[in-house]
Amino acid sequence: MKLRSFSLLVALSLVAVACARQDVNPKQTPPRSGAEWAIAIHGGAGSIPRDIPDEERQAYVDGLTVALDRGVEVLRSGGAALDAVERVVLTLEDDAHFNAGRGAVFTHEGRHELDAAIMNGRDRSCGSVAGVTTVRHPIHLARLVMERSKHVFLAGPGAEAFAVEVGLEPVDNSFFDTEKRRRQLEKALAEEANESGMGTVGAVALDREGHLAAATSTGGLTNKRWGRIGDVPVIGAGTFADDASCALSATGQGEQFIRHTVTGSIAARVELLGMDLDQAARKVLVDILRPGDGGVIGVSRSGRLVLLYTTPAMLRGAADAEGRHEVAIWD
Amino acid sequence: MKLRSFSLLVALSLVAVACARQDVNPKQTPPRSGAEWAIAIHGGAGSIPRDIPDEERQAYVDGLTVALDRGVEVLRSGGAALDAVERVVLTLEDDAHFNAGRGAVFTHEGRHELDAAIMNGRDRSCGSVAGVTTVRHPIHLARLVMERSKHVFLAGPGAEAFAVEVGLEPVDNSFFDTEKRRRQLEKALAEEANESGMGTVGAVALDREGHLAAATSTGGLTNKRWGRIGDVPVIGAGTFADDASCALSATGQGEQFIRHTVTGSIAARVELLGMDLDQAARKVLVDILRPGDGGVIGVSRSGRLVLLYTTPAMLRGAADAEGRHEVAIWD
Numbered sequence: 001m002k003l004r005s006f007s008l009l010v011a012l013s014l015v016a017v018a019c020a021r022q023d024v025n026p027k028q029t030p031p032r033s034g035a036e037w038a039i040a041i042h043g044g045a046g047s048i049p050r051d052i053p054d055e056e057r058q059a060y061v062d063g064l065t066v067a068l069d070r071g072v073e074v075l076r077s078g079g080a081a082l083d084a085v086e087r088v089v090l091t092l093e094d095d096a097h098f099n100a101g102r103g104a105v106f107t108h109e110g111r112h113e114l115d116a117a118i119m120n121g122r123d124r125s126c127g128s129v130a131g132v133t134t135v136r137h138p139i140h141l142a143r144l145v146m147e148r149s150k151h152v153f154l155a156g157p158g159a160e161a162f163a164v165e166v167g168l169e170p171v172d173n174s175f176f177d178t179e180k181r182r183r184q185l186e187k188a189l190a191e192e193a194n195e196s197g198m199g200t201v202g203a204v205a206l207d208r209e210g211h212l213a214a215a216t217s218t219g220g221l222t223n224k225r226w227g228r229i230g231d232v233p234v235i236g237a238g239t240f241a242d243d244a245s246c247a248l249s250a251t252g253q254g255e256q257f258i259r260h261t262v263t264g265s266i267a268a269r270v271e272l273l274g275m276d277l278d279q280a281a282r283k284v285l286v287d288i289l290r291p292g293d294g295g296v297i298g299v300s301r302s303g304r305l306v307l308l309y310t311t312p313a314m315l316r317g318a319a320d321a322e323g324r325h326e327v328a329i330w331d
Numbered sequence: 332m333k334l335r336s337f338s339l340l341v342a343l344s345l346v347a348v349a350c351a352r353q354d355v356n357p358k359q360t361p362p363r364s365g366a367e368w369a370i371a372i373h374g375g376a377g378s379i380p381r382d383i384p385d386e387e388r389q390a391y392v393d394g395l396t397v398a399l400d401r402g403v404e405v406l407r408s409g410g411a412a413l414d415a416v417e418r419v420v421l422t423l424e425d426d427a428h429f430n431a432g433r434g435a436v437f438t439h440e441g442r443h444e445l446d447a448a449i450m451n452g453r454d455r456s457c458g459s460v461a462g463v464t465t466v467r468h469p470i471h472l473a474r475l476v477m478e479r480s481k482h483v484f485l486a487g488p489g490a491e492a493f494a495v496e497v498g499l500e501p502v503d504n505s506f507f508d509t510e511k512r513r514r515q516l517e518k519a520l521a522e523e524a525n526e527s528g529m530g531t532v533g534a535v536a537l538d539r540e541g542h543l544a545a546a547t548s549t550g551g552l553t554n555k556r557w558g559r560i561g562d563v564p565v566i567g568a569g570t571f572a573d574d575a576s577c578a579l580s581a582t583g584q585g586e587q588f589i590r591h592t593v594t595g596s597i598a599a600r601v602e603l604l605g606m607d608l609d610q611a612a613r614k615v616l617v618d619i620l621r622p623g624d625g626g627v628i629g630v631s632r633s634g635r636l637v638l639l640y641t642t643p644a645m646l647r648g649a650a651d652a653e654g655r656h657e658v659a660i661w662d
Binding site: 131150153157194225228229235236237240258261264265269272273 | 455456457459461462480481482483484485486487488489490492493555556557558559560561565566567568571586589590591592595596599600603604
């Protein structure tokens, strides 16, 4: 009987521990430990055949590496997570291999409409732009919306007028043209399909001060129409950051990410349930979204990085103060 | 020892029950009880002096009552929550006393740019429109975006082109003009201020089938510029519905509601922590938002209604199957 009581006590303790792991108090989440700074970046999730030409593979790897290093420079020298994620995304916007800034996909009308968002985990301040057509670096405009307007979300010609007011020089919409994306539009028009605009870019970072930030930028879907806005500029869908939980940037079927408030739901599980970021991201991506819907990158308050996707590939990179430094495309 | 084992077993069961109450699985939250159907509506939160002329007060009360009754008709006869909330909001869009549809505030340029969103708790499908200028019932367009496009969020001229494609007859932007709103713009221009566009409208409902829905529509801020989008069309900010938790519609300082993903955060507390809707709404409105930021209406799966605001007034109404039927402006 003694043994039986003992095993019941053990069982009781195990249940109690299981309970504690779901504690509601965010202050109960583990204190900071792990990497002093950390960063994850993505260049989109989707299908990339493993047998793509070597030069194409290398272009992705090089693009991701350059962008990652820009972020690492900021963080290593004690800079802000917010500056790091903006720098990374701005670098990828300039790289024509990605579906953001130059190299963005074409709309149904043969133009480019760009969306971007940035969020500062420090105070949850944020800025979003949607449907901009003449702004070279939409992520920089999103930051200016955050810092220099009373608003957080500007769209279309209005957002462009704001860009001019704050001193950004407009570019012609054809600045964003690339041959590859034009061919994708022709194919999509022939098939009357919305091709996924593989190549959305994003970054999340933790800085030495313990602050988090996230940034995402995209051209959206090839052959998109009707002023379609995806998840990227929707805070809590494609982009989210809060020092109380984590920073997240998503990529994939934007409509699904809006509907399931993906980054907000992951962060809520971390903040309210004290779940590990990895576990929370898995729960939402695997149990709530459909297989193949996309991917998400995240960083927790303790510098834990998550790069998770249910697509065949996600262009991605990760680095931290402990020496991690890698870029990858497939598993 | 036998007794001791027994009491340990009891303790074990109690801990297990305590655990279950915090279970992350929405199926574990309490089953439906309470009103068979329920509806709450709002016509904006903000400052309304208690000494407004009688006819103005009566106009608000009449407008809310008519709209509430339209929703009640749908629900009482076994109709869908989705139809009820659309009907209510559409009715308020037609009432020039509210800042949605006709009677919407003026932008800086002296025009009207309307935002709306609708969400079906049944499957979390949703539709949003932003910056539309020629659509008489933005909430109906949001519903058509949800049901007849592959997208969930359309903006600007693109959204209007979609409206025409699905058969909506455009109205001239001046259709939305009212003298009261023009005077508000003149005042705001003189003061170089963004006046709160008191009068955003929304509705949430639970139907006899146990499904939830939410809808919100607004003209945004008087004197708004740069294609500003507020919280209304942002799923998880101003509008949210999920049968697993609750339906919510918010009104107030839109930027704050986006930044704090207000409706998503309330719903997460209900779904993940098993909090009462009232408690969850209070937590977010009182502890996270600033005093005076606005209000929120909500309905839980069990038909509990919440109408909460931190402003001096919220135009609002509530009804349920148990005979509740009321409209109110102040406390």
